[in-house]
Amino acid sequence: MDVDLRQANLIVSEEDDILGSDFKAITLKPAEQQICTLIHYQVPANIEPAGIALLYVHGYTDYFYQAGLAEFFAELGCDFYAVDLHGYGRSIRPFQADHNKNQFSNYYHDLDACLNTMAAKGVKRCVILGHSTGGLIVSRYLSNEYSSRSDSIDIIGLILNSPFLSLPMPLNEEKWRLPLYNFISKALTHISLPAKTATPYAQTLHESLAGEWGYRLDWKPSQGSPLSFNWVQKIIQEQALCLQTQCDIPTLLCRSSKSTYKSPNVAEIKQGDGVLDVENMEAKAKRIFTELDIAIIDKGFHDIYLSPLDVRLTYLDKIKHWLTSNFINFEK
Template sequence: MSAPIGQHWQQVNECEDLLGADFRARTFSFAGPKTQVHTTLIHHLGNPNATKAILYVHGYTDYFFQTGLAEHFVDLGYRFYALDLQGYGRSIRPSTPPNWCESIEQYGQDLDIALATIKQDGVDQVVILGHSTGGLVVSTYLAQPYALSERESHYNKAFPKVIGLMLNSPFLALPFPPAVLNFVSWPVRILVSLLPFSYLRAKKINIYSKSLHTIYGGEWDYRLDWKPSQGFDLSFHWLREVIVAQRHLANQRLDIPTLMCHSKISTIGKVTIEETQQGDGVLDVDSMQQAAKNTFTNLTKTSIPQGFHDLYLSHQPARSAYLAAMTDWLRSIK
């Protein structure tokens, strides 16, 4: 199968997904920055004739496992899809380090494949939902000069129309308060640029992971080889590319209808699980909001009290508030 914007890929597998009989997974192979890579499109089998869909894109050190999220959108009448990006989850291969990327823009290939496949399935309109780094990935993708113009004109037969964007705690700014961010962003960028092949070794299990997984008393049982509790080794090159993408996005203006959901407070640096669970233990909420305000001109913001960094993984009251916010917003853009 050939992509309509000069990319090329091949579907290499389709099977029942590990999440069970309600889910199918399709794997695609294509040329990455250095080697052949794979991307995996998972979809829920519900509403097979619906012409609107949700496409979910996960965050860093992550993969799609939230079956209840899929079922929520299916119950609303949408078809549901999720991507495991190249180098993540179902798409990890021995040829490349997990989570490695040459640039955030490379994931545009994964999104092209997903959208073209969704269109072939009979979907005409898509709302993209991006979590954390996934929010940065999809925003970068939509901010490309050709993204919303050429895809909806010259390539409109190959891609569905992207009618909205939902962001779940997007990684639009480094995890520092606004007053600190301006002072630290350049030194961090210089450091990671000078040491592009360096890593911060992942050794210690982080508090956020302890708040999630069942082995630590959390609610969620997911694969620790794909989402390890200590994280993967943090590449300075990856961090540099994140900063580059964030700075580029800050100079763009996107008028696509956008909903950003985030926790009410940040709990970065808290030392107990209970304290961390009171808010976002990964990113700074204030810097996130400021970055979103700079880029998205048709923005709705919703604060979720006691929402975790991944709002869907929060305790039930915050999770329900998050789902309700997305439901109400989706109805508003119909």
Template structure:
């Protein structure tokens, strides 16, 4: 199959997703910085008449597998879509290393494809939900100086309106407390800039991974080839691009209604699974909050007690609290939009 979807990308595969018969996946090929790359748009097959949708974007060393999250939004009357970005999950190909990117901005192509396809499906309004690095990706995308109307002109295709942004523990700052981060930010930036092709080899399962996967006693079952417990090899080039994207975002002022959800505390560096499960074992919540407050002008913050880094993967009590926060904010967003029309 080689179905053209406009001149910029091609639909190369479609059909029932690996998550089961309620999910459908479409894979698109398009030119990347060095070679052809792929992105995969997954959607739930219910609520197909709804004009509003959620678009979920995963984090680093990650892919979409959270079927319960999709079903939660379906029950609220939203369509649900999720992206496996180029180089992640369903979109990994032999020609490109997993998680590799030349710049965070390149994922804008994945988001363009997703939004244009959702519009073709009949979606008129979208709320984007980004987790961790996905939160940085979508924030960078929405902070670009050109608007969706200019993308429509570029692609000769209509886009839906993006009416809100929900951030689940977004990677808006490096994982250090603000005082330390202020001291070490420049040295880290210099090191990764001088050694862009250096990799730290992945060796053993992280404590955070052990809090999640059933293999280690966690609650969740997902593909360890796409979300390996030890992570993929860690690229200094990738970290350099993350730092640059964070710096660029810090200089922007986004007016889009935004919800920031994060754990109460950080548990980075804890020695046990039990200690790590008391909070965010990956990022520093104080630096995350400061970065969000700098960039987002219409920001609502919700603290999730004992929430994991991926709040949806937390234990039941924290997960329910997180979903309730999303529901409340979406209800307020809907009311505000109806009053403005």
């Protein structure tokens, strides 16, 4: 462990993770009253290192539990890291604000802490993978406003898995719907609507419903979080700010072939992205990222990695091809 980081009170502890002893959970303290957790899965000794690390940033009401994703990147020779942002998953603490009340700037402190810790472990080059709200957070972090926050690691690439760059609505409806949503969220900023039943999308995921995944429901509840108008207001603000900047980091946008968030039943939800409008998402990404590649995954779920196995393998193959075409000088 790096002594300087301990002396700076950044690293609180490092221990075996809930995913097993191959995973290490590093508890970090980016700021006072703020905890985040960095999960590390190292490249096995029998695999040639690629000299690149991958940092995964989860979405809203989420945490990292996809062990197979870590194994995939490790097989490519990439050290794998994931962060449970403060207020989520492993990083939930009673003294921290509910994630619906957090400022986005606090998440940038989390990312600073993660990158500095990775640098202390020898990482020099990093690709970040952001899912949904994590994709929005990372996009803002890498914008011109935040690009100089940490020079400890060279961030050479960005992968976006269904990033939350726009609210779930068709692009041609934004002109009237966004001002309306903005007005409502400001007027009701202190109100949250309770979440009582499992969302249709969540029903496609957890093994207790119609899915295959066994994640912790206390950390990722099937009913989601209460709808906080304060959170909606912040999302609208951050999405607008994101569109005011451009990012020239090579970026791969992975999105489903269609949106199904308006579908009435689980069977139809399973045919695409059950949360966001994929065409609107792509349009926003084209405005923000100047070095953009796009991978459209047929029948991909909102979190494409959680899709059925054949779809999931297509998604991973797209990522592998992009990485080996741009950064890794070998094919496996």
